[in-house]
Amino acid sequence: MVESDAGTPRERYRAQVQEEIKAHAWGQIRSAGASALSLSAIAKRMGLSGPALYRYFAGRDELITALVRDAYRSLADAVRLQAEAGADLPALARVLRGWALADPQRYFLVYGTPVPGYEAPEDTTAIAAEIMAVLLDAGAAAAPVASAPSALEVHLAEHRAWDGGHPAPPSALRLALAFWTRLTGVLSLELAGHFAGMGFDPEQLYEAEVRALTGR
Amino acid sequence: MVESDAGTPRERYRAQVQEEIKAHAWGQIRSAGASALSLSAIAKRMGLSGPALYRYFAGRDELITALVRDAYRSLADAVRLQAEAGADLPALARVLRGWALADPQRYFLVYGTPVPGYEAPEDTTAIAAEIMAVLLDAGAAAAPVASAPSALEVHLAEHRAWDGGHPAPPSALRLALAFWTRLTGVLSLELAGHFAGMGFDPEQLYEAEVRALTGR
DNA sequence: CGCAATGAGTTAGAACCTATAACGGAAGCA
DNA sequence: TGCTTCCGTTATAGGTTCTAACTCATTGCG
Structure with a gap:
């Protein structure tokens, strides 16, 4: 949604990945509800391995809170x-x-x-x-x-x-x-x-x- | 709630256990919401081992549907x-x-x-x-x-x-x-x-x- | 330019969960 | 008595969240 141009390249990359994670999360929520939201599934669809997402959100609850x-x-x-x-x-x-x-x-x-x-x-x-x-x-x-x-x-x-x-x-x-x-x-x-x-x-x-x- | 006196002793026992399972389920739901409902936790609190509950409800969804x-x-x-x-x-x-x-x-x-x-x-x-x-x-x-x-x-x-x-x-x-x-x-x-x-x-x-x- | 610090991503693993399969044994019933 | 039904068990597969420890690229400072 929002192109975050501010900050260092690392911060921009980080914000971009966070947005991508949220986009996939919305996809899951739209099709199966918030209770079916799975960090592992998001990671898999992004070509990452599970724990990688914890660099961006402290846990499932924090992701949902952001959503x-x-x-x-x-x-x-x-x-x-x-x-x-x-x-x-x-x-x-x-x-x-x-x-x-x-x-x-x-x-x-x-x-x-x-x-x-x-x-x-x-x-x-x-x-x-x-x-x-x-x-x-x-x-x-x-x-x-x-x-x-x-x-x-x-x-x-x-x-x-x-x-x-x-x-x-x-x-x-x-x-x-x-x-x-x-x-x-x-x-x-x-x-x-x-x-x-x-x-x-x-x-x-x-x-x-x-x-x-x-x-x- | 309902004392089911009808049926064979086995059916009565079965209905009674089902009610007990639902009672524990309500306890969990009341304190942490339906998404936190755990069959394992219910079984543990009833002194049973996990899969035993599947004799009474085909799965988590069927239990929630009953609730x-x-x-x-x-x-x-x-x-x-x-x-x-x-x-x-x-x-x-x-x-x-x-x-x-x-x-x-x-x-x-x-x-x-x-x-x-x-x-x-x-x-x-x-x-x-x-x-x-x-x-x-x-x-x-x-x-x-x-x-x-x-x-x-x-x-x-x-x-x-x-x-x-x-x-x-x-x-x-x-x-x-x-x-x-x-x-x-x-x-x-x-x-x-x-x-x-x-x-x-x-x-x-x-x-x-x-x-x-x-x-x- | 070079090197240390930062942080992204990895695998391994613990502790849960749902659910199925296969087995032992008790209870009901003819 | 013996047969059938069904309860509860353990074992197991596969899923989840989340932590720990490690590798390695990138960043940014001296």
């Missing part, structure tokens, strides 16, 4: 890019769905089953905050004019440690949150195959949820 | 039990959340990351239909009186292969579907830890979604 970070990063970039182009909430919703459908396993690396012990590294929480900031921007632009705040809006107004200093009104906090939970709800079920055989078109459900969020 | 089926079954039972006691949608929502919080990894075995190749066995889709039927019952009871049907409701009315012959109106189809997607949306994010550090109480968000579904 999670890249997945998160690509989502944040996609969303931020559209937002900077002036996209409103419905447009952002379509970006989210497009990103998810383009690679379901990448989506699940971000929003799928967590490993009980696993603690997300600092930078991924920063990326999550970045996504939330975009949603808050768009939510503040779309939030309805003040009526009597709901019980949830009162609660959110009192617990907005996550807003990153964003001056969004309580209704925007609630809107951004609902946007996030409702759309990932549809996407998670759709991508996990829970709609299979039900006959309806998931996209229509998704779009209806978007309309419901933005006031019909 | 998924049990998890699905326990959710369907919990939901149906409440529905038969006359529970409305908000009460069913609380059952769902209680079931999910009681064992997050069990929830993720049903609604978490799917394995790309994996095809759900016939009986789990039957259980899914059973859950859907309960939601349709409750949805039909709570659905608003007919107004102009939305675009989604028209679409659902034309693609209701999944309703199992339930005579629910389009608005009830839409309500049951939204109930399912919105609440699993909140639960999946909450249980995966995506709300960690945000400060607000996930239950208040959940209850607000329930209120929004049932008309404030």
